[in-house]
Amino acid sequence: AIDIAKLRAETGLVTYDGGFVNTAACKSAITFIDGEEGILRYRGYPIEQLAEQGSFLETSYLLIYGELPTPAQLDDFREEITKHTLLHEDVKRFYDGFPRDAHPMAMLSSVVSALSTFYQDSHDPFDERQVHISTIRLLAKLPTIAAYAYKKSVGQALLYPDNSLDYVQNFLRLAFAVPSEEYKADPVVVSALDKLLILHADHEQNCSTSTVRMVGSSHANLFASVSAGISALWGPLHGGANQSVLEMLDGIKADGGNVDAFVNKVKNKEDGVRLMGFGHRVYKNHDPRATIIKKAADDVLSRLGKRDELLDIALRLEEVALSDDYFVSRKLYPNVDFYTGLIYRAMGFPTSMFTVLFALGRLPGWIAHWREMIADPSSKIGRPRQVYTGTPIRDYVPIGAR
Numbered sequence: 140a141i142d143i144a145k146l147r148a149e150t151g152l153v154t155y156d157g158g159f160v161n162t163a164a165c166k167s168a169i170t171f172i173d174g175e176e177g178i179l180r181y182r183g184y185p186i187e188q189l190a191e192q193g194s195f196l197e198t199s200y201l202l203i204y205g206e207l208p209t210p211a212q213l214d215d216f217r218e219e220i221t222k223h224t225l226l227h228e229d230v231k232r233f234y235d236g237f238p239r240d241a242h243p244m245a246m247l248s249s250v251v252s253a254l255s256t257f258y259q260d261s262h263d264p265f266d267e268r269q270v271h272i273s274t275i276r277l278l279a280k281l282p283t284i285a286a287y288a289y290k291k292s293v294g295q296a297l298l299y300p301d302n303s304l305d306y307v308q309n310f311l312r313l314a315f316a317v318p319s320e321e322y323k324a325d326p327v328v329v330s331a332l333d334k335l336l337i338l339h340a341d342h343e344q345n346c347s348t349s350t351v352r353m354v355g356s357s358h359a360n361l362f363a364s365v366s367a368g369i370s371a372l373w374g375p376l377h378g379g380a381n382q383s384v385l386e387m388l389d390g391i392k393a394d395g396g397n398v399d400a401f402v403n404k405v406k407n408k409e410d411g412v413r414l415m416g417f418g419h420r421v422y423k424n425h426d427p428r429a430t431i432i433k434k435a436a437d438d439v440l441s442r443l444g445k446r447d448e449l450l451d452i453a454l455r456l457e458e459v460a461l462s463d464d465y466f467v468s469r470k471l472y473p474n475v476d477f478y479t480g481l482i483y484r485a486m487g488f489p490t491s492m493f494t495v496l497f498a499l500g501r502l503p504g505w506i507a508h509w510r511e512m513i514a515d516p517s518s519k520i521g522r523p524r525q526v527y528t529g530t531p532i533r534d535y536v537p538i539g540a541r
């Protein structure tokens with residue numbers, strides 16, 4: 140790699156790399172991706188092994204602290220998180236103020252940002268105790284915040300967390316239980332959601348993680364930085380793609396299921412239509428997460444007895460696209476979000492919640508990157524340069540003479 144800082148000092152050179160396609164903004168020891176080979180590893184562990192054998196909480200521990208926890212470390216971690224799942228009653232009042240049809244991602248970023256008003260002991264990024272408690276609070280409270288956003292949208296009462304349950308079970312109960320009825324999350328759903336969270340837990344310098352690092356590089360606190368990351372994730376070209384995929388599949392179904400007509404529209408770039416859930420900035424062969432999720436989608440939908448017509452459309456779409464030169468020549472393959480929406484839908488979540496589920500998964504990655512940057516004495520404030528294309532110097536004209 141070229142050391143741009145050195146080159147700039149020696150030559151005054153500014154590099155232009157729109158979209159940072161080929162610019163490393165930091166050094167990181169968290170996640171390894173080989174886009175050509177379709178490899179993804181967290182702290183050296185292959186994603187396939189973590190998804191198959193690990194749990195989301197131990198993956199979170201691994202990303203944040205660098206090693207897999209021992210049984211005692213995992214117990215302590217779990218217990219500490221469990222103690223912080225409640226939201227302050229005043230935070231809960233935010234939900235009264237939001238319009239009922241508010242997008243849950245907007246609620247999520249607002250409430251996470253508001254955590255820095257409730258926890259004044261979170262503002263110093265160099266105080267290890269503050270960083271520790273903010274890490275725990277975020278991991279503990281995000282599922283509660285997310286479930287309340289859903290409850291608000293369906294007009295149901297906000298429940299208290301049940302700390303006898305594990306992380307995912309507790310979240311599902313907060314989202315789907317109603318006070319008058321017994322609720323037990325389906326084990327198939329629990330295990331599938333745990334796996335999906337693992338698969339989303341980190342992906343090195345993606346748009347939202349880069350945002351978390353950029354905001355944190357000014358030494359803004361962890362809550363403020365993660366709130367910005369949630370906003371970045373919301374966009375349809377990033378985490379919002381899972382919602383867009385389902386809307387696209389619904390649209391194709393409404394048009395009589397004509398996959399070929401839709402693919403032609405994409406190829407002709409009509410109205411800028413893209414095949415959502417396809418393509419990736421880094422993976423140019425296959426997205427290893429998509430391979431795992433495709434299998435999970437099939438398993439979950441058949442085990443829940445929710446064979447979905449949209450799955451058939453998705454499978455057909457994939458088949459057509461993968462044998463079409465437009466997609467092959469541009470190295471466009473299904474990404475992580477092509478199938479996730481179908482699983483979330485089978486679990487009972489509305490499309491507007493899909494990106495919120497992605498945020499729950501990505502949280503440990505954001506935290507790990509923020510902490511890695513803060514702990515690195517050589518890290519600098521993120522401040523890109525530009526290539527100025529505006530008018531050259533000209534003289535001010537008084538308003539009466541314009």
Ligand code: ACO
Pocket residue numbers: 158375376377378380405412413414415416417418419420421469471474475476
């Ligand atoms: N459908 C149709 N054509 C596409 C698609 C797509 N999904 N993605 C890229 N292309 C085409 C572009 O039109 C372009 O073609 P051209 O050279 O003829 O103009 C070429 O492929 C390269 O596209 P770029 O936009 O330059 O690729 P980039 O690496 O910048 O974009 C991105 C990556 C944003 C993921 C893009 O593939 C996309 O928009 N995909 C759909 C949205 C999506 O699924 N996002 C989720 C990403 S994964 C995640 O965030 C978890």
